[in-house]
Amino acid sequence: MNITRLIDQKLSLRRSLDSGTSKQRADVYNIVEDVRERGDQALFHYTEKFDRVALRELVVQKQEIDEAYQQLDESLVAVIKQAANNIREYHAKQKKESWFYHREDGTMLGQKITPLDAVGVYVPGGTAAYPSSVLMNVIPAQVAGVERIVLVSPPNQDGKLPSGVLIAANELGVKEIYKVGGAQAISALAYGTESIKAVDKIVGPGNIYVALAKRQVFGTVDIDMIAGPSEIVxxxxxxxxxxxxxxxxxxxxxxxxxxSSVLVTPSIQLAEAVKAEVEKQLETLPRKEIAKASVEQFGQIYVAEGLEEAINAVNELAPEHLEVMTSSPYEVLPLVKHAGAIFLGRYSSEPVGDYFAGPNHVLPTNGTARFSSPLNLDDFVKKSSIIAYSKEAFTENAAKIASFARLEGLEAHARAIEERLKEDS
Known part of the structure; x- marks a missing residue:
């Protein structure tokens, strides 16, 4: 079996997992609809059921934020601030302005760019805390000009959010922070409850239940993407x-x-050495059981016949993260067509992008980098076309427009044009 067929086989398996089981899909549907009907009462119910904590209120209080600062070392707070500055600087360069142009006949055309009114940011919890997800989702929304940003995240068993998450949100000035996660949080953001007012778009990664809930509410609100498990090539x-x-x-x-963690190389010697190193380093990882299961199920080393074949395999896989560790990475870069984020050279390790460099770490997974992009400012704005025809341009083109309408069998469209010609005759 050649390398591309092996990659396709692995992707097919992972995609089937990402779609969830029939029971998971049914459970998510019921949760979303229950929250839609019962509001806060359902949120408290599911928080106690799934997060094993009975809350009296959903909103994070100032005292909880103050306590978070006491629990986190000042040096780490400084790191969060510096990372936030890097992320803001990078995303500021993506900002686009409305534009207009005029034709000689007096016509004005253009595009008006308007920030979304309200965005919900989902920050995952569970086995780890993710202040980096706060930064990566909130900052581009702020740079884009979104006025209302709502953050939701599942509480720990003590009824609080992780200190890093609270500090990151507070440093960015997020005013609405709620202790609720899972499919129930997605439903609250989409439809609103007594405590949480509905938003226009939901962004941020989560587990399979979050992903399925985002898929279900799409259309009522916009979403960023259906994020699958993380992957690196x-x-x-x-x-x-x-x-x-x-x-x-x-x-x-x-x-x-x-x-999924994959090495693609034309060097059999490197492949064997990396395999031995993975087995060695696994033994001392705190999250060994998780990492080991991942490596056994979705880890792979592919030995290509040459660099060209290796690059072709990478493009077929279209990975979320791609590290290029070759003698001339900048020569490889133009040949890479499909990847969410590309890390060039030995010192551009993937965690540099995850936390600190500035580009967004919310990236397309499961091969969707073939047609989609990392989270960026365009995700937080909408664009309106502007059309202002002059009398001269209208008169010159009216007959053409009316004939086009009649070509499609839409007589009222044609008459809407011709009524104006009557007024001007």
Whole structure:
């Protein structure tokens, strides 16, 4: 079996997992509809059922934020601030302005760019805390000009959100923070409850229940994407360091048992060395069981006949994260067509992008980098076409427009044009 067929086989398996079971889909449907009908009462019910905590209120209080600062070292708060600055600087360069142009006949055409009114940000909880998700989802919305940003995240068993999440949100000035997660949180953001006013768009990653809920409410609100488990592909030649590649592969494997870590290389020697390093480094990982399950199910090393075949395989896989660890990574870059984020060279390890560099870490997964992009400012604005025809342009083109309408059998369209000609005659 060749390399591309092996990749397709693995992707097919993972996509079937991402769609959820029939029971999961049914459960999510029922939860979403229950929250839609019962509002806060349903949110409290599911929070106690799934998160094992009985809350009296959903909104995070100032005292909880103050306590978070006492629990986190000041140096880490400084790191969060610096990362936020890097992310804001990068996304500011994506900002677009409305534009207009005039034709000689007096016609004015253009495009008006307007920020969304309200965005909901989902921050996952469970096995880890993700202040980086706060930064990556909130900052581009702010730079785009979104006025109302609502953050939701599942509480810990003490009824609170992780300190890092609270501090990141507070440093960004987020005013609405709610302790609710899962499909129930997605439903609340989409339809609104007594405590949580509905938003226009929901962004942020989550587990299969969150993903299925986002799919269900899409159309009532917009969503960023259906994010699957994390994935990394390392494209490397004989110049790369096996221990560093192994560490990078495991950095994704520890996310989730369904995460995928793949090495593509033309070097059999490198492949064997990386395999040994992965097995060695696994033994000392705190999240060993998760990483081991990921490596066993979705970890793979593909040995290509040459660099060209290796690049072709990468493009077929269209990975979320792609590290290029070759002797000339900048020469490889133009040949890469499909990847969510591309990390060039030894010192551009994937976690640099996850946390600090500035580009967004909310990326297309499961091969969707073939047709979609990382989260960016365009996700938080909408565009309106502007049309202002002059009398001269209208008169010159009226007959053409009316004939086009009649070609499609829409007589009222044609008459809407011709009525104006009557007024002007």
């Amino acid at each position: 390392v494209l490397a030649d004989e110049t790369a360091m096996p221990n560093e590649i192994a560490a990078d592969l495991l950095s994704q494997a520890e996310h989730d048992k369904l995460a």
